[in-house]
Amino acid sequence: MFNAEISAGSLLLPESRRLARLLLTHPTPQAWDAALYQDNLLQKKPATAKRQATLIRKRLNTLDEPAWSLIAEGDVETASQLLLAAAIRHSLLLGEFVRTVYGSALQRLDTQLSPLAWDSFLADCAQHDPAVAHWAASTRAKLYEVVIRILTEAKYLASTRQPTLTPPMLHPVVRQQLMRLGAQDTLHLMDFHR
8 A cells, every 4th residue: 555665756757858858759768768778768777777667657648748748848837846746646645744734734834844743643553554653764864855755845844944835826737638638636635725
């Protein structure tokens, strides 16, 4: 149910743009591998490239070609918000955090996320998925770090050090893409100004 796959990276905007462009060419498995390992498309060591490319591709596969084009060539705000949507659609853990912790903090008019909320959130997750209770402390810490970084990169938090809630207006193009994809649940999670 919940998995720790998200720990492989935050929004990874530059890498996601490159892989979105690659996916738009409909690469064969051989062309995909050649781009990653021979051409070093992500400019990473092979193990890191493989881990990040796997994560990014799974995220991008929650969207479609018109959204990939916007990620590849659109402005930073649109691309980042679409990548957040893809990350939420890919990671139940991230989606639940945005819904139950971030959204609840906004409703209470809190100005910052409390680091204590993470442990409480994971305890709630473990009620639904007992495997969460067995995650190592290092995994839990890494996941928190990545979730906070994702929300900061998407402008939902002011910074990783100062987790002040700053939900942006959802870009109209992103709203349109999510409606077109039938992703109203994701749209609802991301649009705090509705």
